[in-house]
Amino acid sequence: MIYLNIYVQCSERIIYVEIYVGDILQMKKSHVCKSNTMKVLRVGADFRLECEKCGHIFMIARSKCEKNIKSVIHKEK
Numbered sequence: 264m265i266y267l268n269i270y271v272q273c274s275e276r277i278i279y280v281e282i283y284v285g286d287i288l289q290m291k292k293s294h295v296c297k298s299n300t301m302k303v304l305r306v307g308a309d310f311r312l313e314c315e316k317c318g319h320i321f322m323i324a325r326s327k328c329e330k331n332i333k334s335v336i337h338k339e340k
């Protein structure tokens with residue numbers, strides 16, 4: 264899967280975004296290293312994300328990830 268459409272709650276509004284592999288997600292909750300930007304490595308039922316600062320890679324359920332996204336920064340095409 265190359266991209267996924269998801270709904271994100273963004274300051275009182277629900278917005279519909281496309282998340283592509285390689286995009287950067289700005290999360291509401293920060294990682295333990297204090298960074299809140301994560302690179303998308305895989306999308307699907309689970310997302311595989313890489314912390315931009317410390318490089319930690321982890322899996323997160325899509326529903327959990329949706330709730331935690333603040334904004335999406337699309338990679339340059």
Ligand SMILES: [Zn+2]
Nearest residue numbers: 294296314317
């Ligand atoms: Zn980190």
